[in-house]
Amino acid sequence: MNSAQVGMSITDPSLPDNPLVYVNDGFYTLTGYSFEDAVGKNCRFLQGPGTNREAIIAVKEAIRLKESVTVELYNYKKNGTPFWNELHVEPVYIESENKTYFIGIQKDITEQRAYIDRITELSTPIVPIDDRISVLPLIGDLTPKRSADVMSAVSSYAADSEDAVIIVDLSGLIKMENNEAASLIQLHSILEMMGTELVLTGVSPMLILQTSSHLISDLSSIRTFMNVKQAIKALT
Template sequence: MHNNIELYIQALNSANCGIIITDNLQPDNPIVYCNKAFENISGYSYDEIIGHNCRFLQSQDRSQPERQYIKEAISEGKDCRVEIRNYKKNGDLFWNELFISPVKNDDGIITHFIGVQNDITDRKRAEHELREEKSSVERKIQERTKELIESESFLSSIIQTVRESLLVLDANYKVLSVNNHFLSSFKVTKEDTVGKNLFELGNHQWDIDTLRELLMKILPTNNPVIDYEVEHNFPYIGKKVMLVNAYRIEFEGQYKDRILIAIEDITEKKEIDRRKDDFLSIASHELKTPLTTIKGLVQLLQRMKPDGASEKYNETLDKVSVYVDRLNILISDLLDTSKIQSGNIELHLEPFDIDKTIRDTVDNLSVSAPSHTIELSGTTNATILGDELQISQVINNLISNAIKYSPDSNKVDVYINRVGNFVKVSVTDYGMGISSQDKAKIFERFYRAKHIQKKFPGLGIGLYISHEIIANHKGTLWVESEVGEGSTFSFTLPIMKNQ
């Protein structure tokens, strides 16, 4: 039987169409399986897909009527076929022909849905072009010719004035053209550059195995090179850190298949970031020592209260202790941020019971936040290989945020379950929600949404730390939210093998 399952999985992974399976018995129908073709179509890896609802592929394009058709079909347990706009991980639009079928058990209960997906972008494009050509072939040719002439002149002006170094390569990585910013930035001439192979420029500063491999994949796969850092001692300009982005560009006729490379000098930015990180690290360490002393003195005062001390005296001392604890947590977060940035954060990997860790964290928070009901549901019976203290810190951060940013609600839901080979943990609040613009940056260091900066104190590092901790544990952390309708933060963690 085991061999049969492996055979079926191998067959599914050999299919050209994307195949996913969702668990209808779990809230929000999470994806519990996907084949290789689905990873290729969407651009996401298996680990990034598991646990999500299929709608994440529509990104912010949520007004499509097809979404309602899918929702109704799932609600009614019917087959469904739609053609819907989806978006790859890199943001590229693709048209998806989606077939959905329910799977029932012996009792007639729908336990899963199977989705079969085909990328029909080329077909859609061909249909659109055919409609255009049928309308007026002659007019299209004339307009296109005029557009190309104007575009060439317009783009040439932009390329020469843009404040970023740009190169255009042919399929053999020979430099066809460069803009003035490249020439001035690297203090070279066109004769030094145009007509030469990219990997032979200067003192072979671009001849890096990993960069060469990425560039060689651009034309056959259309996968861009995104934010690749090159630190090198360049001829004429010295040691610099350059950020490289490269894309495939297609022109008609003789200019087909070109590579556009954009190079940005981030040396100064990296140095500023380093200084800022050094300051954070030094300041946090320097503050930690006197704060620990103050904490000890406050505890000593609490134990040595004078006989007949007034109630105001006791309350004041207790408030001092509370605020010292808050300051201690803030400094600890700053130290964590500094460690993450410098790559010095340590992972103490030990097997632990994730269900117990979450229960203990929820129990502790329930005591410290009696104004909110934290409802825990679900179970995994799973063991995680990781740093239990750090995972507890993530859960603490997410639930604390849920309480903090839902002042008009008194309930937080925590749900845990298995999805494939992962544990999924979701924290749902019923507060103010998050806008799409803020969702894109919410896990960045020190980022805080504008509308909450004045209302709620904080530095915007809790979610950044949580995101990095989960990433270091080979999991993913994401948020689903609508303004005014609350938020759900979810993360996955791989389950230890042999379970």
């Protein structure tokens, strides 16, 4: 187990704060935290300001229910370097001790995420429809980093183009967490101050179910249409 090429850890939820009781050399290679640094502490020391809270909640719920779970966490190494951590957590019952431990397997997927983000950016340009309207189709996951990139790109584009309307099409999204929904609300406010209207299209029931009720209420202030074609027809 100590020679594994991936990070491996074990926690004991029967102890206060579910501390780590073992980490392998791969954990040190991945995070910079040695056995002595990590053991006896809850693994939240890997978290930071950019950590996606929904993934943390999913892990906590899986531990509560004694279920396995796989998430992608935005974590931080000991030296402060951020990285994307693919974490798989598996409960293991030890009959001789009559208790359950949790084994964590960590893998650095930062390069894969960067590649996917780059492909996504290239496949979702802001497309001008006429001198008043442009469309931004979003495809894949709306991650925290991508939300920030979208806000920056759309705001800059609106200032340069002086468009009256920017349509953000969500029909290609497969996942949108609460923080990202909040980013759309913030983008709506920014564009409104610039004299540009944000219009949403392709809001699926799946995306609505992933969003908290108070955010749904705020999103309802943004004009929406079933699809881009319907929006353009109504706006021209």
